Amino acid sequence: MARRPLPRFLRPSLRRPPRPAPPSGGRGRSVLSGLVSGGGARIARGRQAARTAADGAADVLQPLITVGRGLRRLSAAARARWAATPKDRRGPTLFVALACVLAVAMIPYGPVLALIALMGAAGWKGRERPAARTGPDEAESERLTALYEALVPLLAVPEDPAPLFRHGGEWAGALSDAEFDGDGRLCRLLVAYPAYFPDGDPGCRARVEQVLRAKSGRGREYLFDWDEEGNRLLMRVLAPLPTSVAAQRFVTAPGEAVLGFTDEEAVARTVPVWDGEGYRDAPPVVWRTGPRSAEPHLLVLGRPGGGTTTLLRSLALQALNHGEVLIVDGGGTGEYAFLKGRPGVLAVESGLSGALAGLEWAARETERRLGAADRARQTGQPAPEDVRRPLWVLVDRPSAFVHLAAADGAPDPQRELGVPLRHGRTAGVTVVVGEQLDGLGELSEEVRGYTRARVVLGAASAAEVAGALETAPHTTPVPDVPPGRGYARLGTGPVLRLQVPATPDPYDDATGEAERQAVLALLSGHDREPDPEREPEPEPTRDAAPEDPVPALAETSAEPIRARPAPAADPRPEPVPPAPALTMPQPHPEPVALTPAAPAPQPAPAAYAETAPTPVPASAPPLYAEPGPAPVPTSTPPPYAEPGLDPSPALVPVPPAGGGPRAGARPVVKAEPPAAVPALDSTQPLPRVVPHTVLRSPAAAPQAPVPGEPAT
Numbered sequence: 001m002a003r004r005p006l007p008r009f010l011r012p013s014l015r016r017p018p019r020p021a022p023p024s025g026g027r028g029r030s031v032l033s034g035l036v037s038g039g040g041a042r043i044a045r046g047r048q049a050a051r052t053a054a055d056g057a058a059d060v061l062q063p064l065i066t067v068g069r070g071l072r073r074l075s076a077a078a079r080a081r082w083a084a085t086p087k088d089r090r091g092p093t094l095f096v097a098l099a100c101v102l103a104v105a106m107i108p109y110g111p112v113l114a115l116i117a118l119m120g121a122a123g124w125k126g127r128e129r130p131a132a133r134t135g136p137d138e139a140e141s142e143r144l145t146a147l148y149e150a151l152v153p154l155l156a157v158p159e160d161p162a163p164l165f166r167h168g169g170e171w172a173g174a175l176s177d178a179e180f181d182g183d184g185r186l187c188r189l190l191v192a193y194p195a196y197f198p199d200g201d202p203g204c205r206a207r208v209e210q211v212l213r214a215k216s217g218r219g220r221e222y223l224f225d226w227d228e229e230g231n232r233l234l235m236r237v238l239a240p241l242p243t244s245v246a247a248q249r250f251v252t253a254p255g256e257a258v259l260g261f262t263d264e265e266a267v268a269r270t271v272p273v274w275d276g277e278g279y280r281d282a283p284p285v286v287w288r289t290g291p292r293s294a295e296p297h298l299l300v301l302g303r304p305g306g307g308t309t310t311l312l313r314s315l316a317l318q319a320l321n322h323g324e325v326l327i328v329d330g331g332g333t334g335e336y337a338f339l340k341g342r343p344g345v346l347a348v349e350s351g352l353s354g355a356l357a358g359l360e361w362a363a364r365e366t367e368r369r370l371g372a373a374d375r376a377r378q379t380g381q382p383a384p385e386d387v388r389r390p391l392w393v394l395v396d397r398p399s400a401f402v403h404l405a406a407a408d409g410a411p412d413p414q415r416e417l418g419v420p421l422r423h424g425r426t427a428g429v430t431v432v433v434g435e436q437l438d439g440l441g442e443l444s445e446e447v448r449g450y451t452r453a454r455v456v457l458g459a460a461s462a463a464e465v466a467g468a469l470e471t472a473p474h475t476t477p478v479p480d481v482p483p484g485r486g487y488a489r490l491g492t493g494p495v496l497r498l499q500v501p502a503t504p505d506p507y508d509d510a511t512g513e514a515e516r517q518a519v520l521a522l523l524s525g526h527d528r529e530p531d532p533e534r535e536p537e538p539e540p541t542r543d544a545a546p547e548d549p550v551p552a553l554a555e556t557s558a559e560p561i562r563a564r565p566a567p568a569a570d571p572r573p574e575p576v577p578p579a580p581a582l583t584m585p586q587p588h589p590e591p592v593a594l595t596p597a598a599p600a601p602q603p604a605p606a607a608y609a610e611t612a613p614t615p616v617p618a619s620a621p622p623l624y625a626e627p628g629p630a631p632v633p634t635s636t637p638p639p640y641a642e643p644g645l646d647p648s649p650a651l652v653p654v655p656p657a658g659g660g661p662r663a664g665a666r667p668v669v670k671a672e673p674p675a676a677v678p679a680l681d682s683t684q685p686l687p688r689v690v691p692h693t694v695l696r697s698p699a700a701a702p703q704a705p706v707p708g709e710p711a712t
Contacts, residue, residue, distance in 0.1 A: 070126025140180055144171045147215045154208055155193050164194050185217040187237040199228050213476055222476045241499035243482050244275040246518040254322045255290035257315055259488055260498040285488050285498055289430045295491045296425040299451035300434040301468050306458020307484035307500050308434045309335050312394050314503040315432055317522050320344040323390030328355045330397035338507050352404045359416035362393050366420045369427035391429045393420055399439035414444040421450040457486035469495055
């Protein structure tokens with residue numbers, strides 16, 4: 001049997017050498033330091049072991065932990081729901097719950113399935129969600145600290161005992177609601193400033209906005225909303241306005257024009273638009289014109305290529321829906337040539353003489369409309385249709401005519417705009433002037449004074465925008481802007497961002513196919529569709545002739561009689577003057593039917609014709625020829641003689657049915673005698689009787705109906 005080895009502490013070779021004796025006076029200190037160092041190491045090792053064991057247990061028991069967390073949340077939700085249930089409904093709710101539990105317990109495998117469903121719901125409810133971010137990270141905190149330090153010189157004064165902004169202070173008390181984009185740049189920030197800061201001074205505001213824009217990142221458009229009552233400044237980064245909206249027919253009322261589109265929170269109205277991919281709702285900038293408009297005239301300013309002409313083309317296409325357009329192009333580049341000859345386009349003038357003539361006509365037309373409207377109001381009648389139809393006068397670059405007129409000694413065309421600008425609201429005349437920013441000083445005082453609705457397009461500085469709109473916008477301009485981007489202000493309203501719909505010249509080679517087709521579709525629509533508000537002018541049509549306007553005459557005369565042909569120029573029947581007033585009715589002999597060779601119907605107006613054998617006064621001249629010889633004038637031709645006939649032919653004697661010739665009978669011209677015509681026998685019955693046509697005079701008294709004849 002082998003011997004067991006001695007314990008470790010009894011083996012001499014494994015004994016620790018004795019420690020050297022500490023120096024005098026330091027023995028107690030060394031013992032304490034050894035106990036502390038040895039105990040700390042053991043404690044650290046114990047903590048590490050406990051942490052490792054806890055991590056392992058958490059990995060093993062993670063499902064149970066998740067289910068337990070979910071059961072706790074479900075029970076809390078059930079208690080909250082029970083507490084929110086009214087007391088009068090708790091009894092029925094408890095009864096329904098117990099009934100459901102009993103039903104689940106009675107079905108096969110019901111409790112097992114219910115337990116599985118409960119565990120699944122608890123596991124889903126107890127899953128770990130990513131923790132919500134509660135504050136900025138380290139890089140974002142550094143950016144906010146730099147912004148806070150940059151605002152200290154602008155928002156702090158040495159006399160403040162408790163300054164909100166101070167060097168080395170905490171930014172959390174002054175800056176809040178900070179949001180960052182994917183690149184780590186600020187896109188939203190709320191700044192609290194002290195009450196003594198002069199927030200009503202535009203210069204102080206501009207300095208603060210410049211610092212915020214520089215520290216937050218350049219090349220973006222910022223909106224600064226100053227709350228002077230609450231001493232708060234909200235800075236937001238605005239998204240670029242979409243440029244995909246092209247020219248189209250917008251849903252507007254008569255008298256409204258869409259200048260462009262802006263931010264959704266800026267206006268309380270949207271219109272459906274087509275942006276190339278589908279229809280969507282876009283917030284428009286609507287300009288109202290007409291008699292009830294606060295600002296009936298518009299001034300558009302911009303840089304070359306900024307979209308001034310594009311906006312004028314868009315307004316011209318919209319004006320053609322309900323009115324007429326007169327265009328004066330001072331640039332002379334043919335930007336409006338595609339509108340020449342279109343329905344509703346009165347003229348497109350590019351020269352000095354044409355511009356003077358067109359604007360002078362516009363002034364005279366305004367005066368004519370004023371007079372017509374005034375006369376209509378005095379008589380209590382509505383204004384005429386041509387006065388109520390809107391007239392648009394579009395003038396692009398009128399400053400180009402200033403030097404030409406001065407060189408030729410002609411008057412400035414802007415002088416003719418005075419009458420439409422002053423009285424255009426009442427007369428229904430709208431004036432739109434487009435000019436470059438450099439030519440703003442060359443506009444006349446009347447143009448600048450009466451055009452209170454203004455638009456600035458293209459790249460412009462803050463000072464230029466403020467000078468044109470008479471107030472500074474709340475947003476910062478960007479250096480690179482697309483065509484048609486700018487600002488709009490209607491009267492004394494706020495300054496709005498604006499993006500003009502793309503309306504290029506369809507005849508330009510650089511125009512895209514989609515935009516060209518959009519403009520051509522609008523033009524073709526104006527050519528096809530009439531204006532529903534304007535009644536079409538009735539075309540002159542020939543009145544429908546009666547079935548038998550002039551009864552056929554019997555062939556009883558010895559020779560044919562030619563009637564006077566109707567004039568070809570007048571499509572309507574020649575009115576017959578009314579007969580004189582009837583004084584004493586006398587019986588009229590029975591009429592005789594005459595058959596002409598080529599009868600030409602000459603019906604009398606239906607309002608004055610009556611087919612009835614009515615007595616005729618003896619003094620009235622006969623209405624047609626009766627048989628019998630009659631004198632033929634020798635000096636003047638017969639009134640119904642045809643051209644080319646003998647001025648004094650012989651008359652055909654037609655024996656009357658019961659007497660001789662009638663005095664004062666109308667002469668009838670005969671043609672060449674045909675061969676062997678039998679004489680007229682008055683005893684033979686006539687094939688047809690011509691009823692006597694009586695022309696009733698407006699002053700004549702109504703006649704009593706003849707017995708046996710139908711009343712008219």
